Amino acid sequence: MERVLIIDDEFLLRYTLEEGLKDRGYEAYSVATIEEGVEFVKKFHPAVILLDNLLENSVGMDEIGTFRRLDDDVQVILMTAYGSISQAVEATKRGAYDYVLKPFDVDEIDYLMKRCLEQKKSRDSLQFLKGRTTQFIGVSEAAGKIRSHIRVLGENSGVNVLLRGETGTGKEVVARLIHDCSDRRDNLMVRINCGAIPENLLESELFGYERGAFAGALKTKKGLIELADGGTVFLDEIGELPLSMQTKLLTFLDDRRFKRIGALEDTQVDVRIIAATNRNLEQAIREGQFREDLFYRLNVMQIEIPPLRERREDIPALCEYYLDYYNKAFARSIEKVDPDFMRELILYDWKGNVRELKNIFERCFLFSPGAVLEKHVELAPVERRERPDEGSCFYLKDLKKGPISLEQEVTALEKIYMSEALKLCGNNLTKAAALLGTTRFSMKRRMEREGQEQPPQE
Ligand SMILES: Nc1ncnc2c1ncn2[C@@H]1O[C@H](COP(=O)(O)OP(=O)(O)OP(=O)(O)O)[C@@H](O)[C@H]1O
Ligand SMILES: [Mg+2]
Structure with a gap:
């Protein structure tokens, strides 16, 4: 009613x-x-x-x-x-x-x-349907932290932000939420994909031009930055910005003034810059691809969105969200995800992160006729991680691909746990053993048996 x-x-x-x-x-x-x-x-x-x-x-x-x-x-x-x-x-x-x-x-x-x-x-x-969420979904500690950063940045609408995270982790979602909960929300958030605009057009796209500035400039045109006045400029894929434009952007960030191409006078705007990248900018700086001074200017506040595989507890929450989402979008009433499928989803590697999860849901919705969401995709088997320092280790091999040696697999898992524990305990064998619920003696014996390097004597 x-x-x-x-x-x-x-x-x-x-x-x-x-x-x-x-x-x-x-x-x-x-x-x-x-x-x-x-x-x-x-x-x-x-x-x-x-x-x-x-x-x-x-x-x-x-x-x-x-x-x-x-x-x-x-x-x-x-x-x-x-x-x-x-x-x-x-x-x-x-x-x-x-x-x-x-x-x-x-x-x-x-x-x-x-x-x-x-x-x-x-x-x-x-x-x-445009996929606008009003929340950063997730129950993990990382998701909670991201939500509280968004709140703080909503209250401090002059602070520049750098968003980092793999593809599909939700950088654009976070940018949008920051804009929407700030006092800039009644003005525009303009997104500029720095990797997609050809270098020779970037300047006129960003800063605009005066009539007659070049052949074909029949009318004065405002650039994207000017359109966002009072609002937010979202510089997506900032790592792809050519060096020449990096310099111009830096000059602009100094006092939020710029000249349209061909203009004599400066134009002043009030915008917040949110930049996003999935590239390793520190490395780009070392390689001379990215200006260090620009990096510091953008990086007033950094939000790192961890990949989904490092916050698996968010997977069920996202599944629930997308179940609801596609139920509405397709006017369906699927009640739950098939439990076996759910287990696979939780263990899966998620190279495409939340975007991949969303796409999988969309596909499975189309092919599940009943009240249960069925598996209608091939999920690549989870790769065995050789290096234990790459986040959490999920160590499942695809048995459909042929026999494995249980002994070897378990040993490998043991090794990873032991070296993780040692790392956490600063190579203190006694503490590491306690962390693994075993004794120093037994842990030492295992390590010897498996030919694992032992920490120096404590
Ligand atoms: N925490 C989240 N809650 C709800 N939806 C999310 C969340 N994270 C990501 N999504 C959804 O996942 C998809 C990808 O998100 P987004 O476009 O923000 O990723 P991105 O980090 O910008 O990726 P890329 O680097 O490829 O541009 C979108 O459809 C978005 O709505
Ligand atoms: Mg994006």
């Missing part, structure tokens, strides 16, 4: 409208003043407000923004006795959904509200 609030100081109208809407299945309430209306919206978040234009002490038209700022989901319909086109235009300009002329009958309002709610629904699902 949709909740509606009527704000009108005329008792009779308020009463008739409220009762009429209740009869038509709405959860309707009414108040007489803006102040009461504000209190109501704060507490009960109605879907629609029917706002009278001429109240005793206020003008409804002037208060549309008040309600929209309180709750940007609420739709306002202005009720006015003196209708004119210009007033209607003004009302929508100020954020109203529509307006109605008094006197009206309740059916007219009912129709208008149905249309309004219908549109709202399809807009919500559009956002949804």
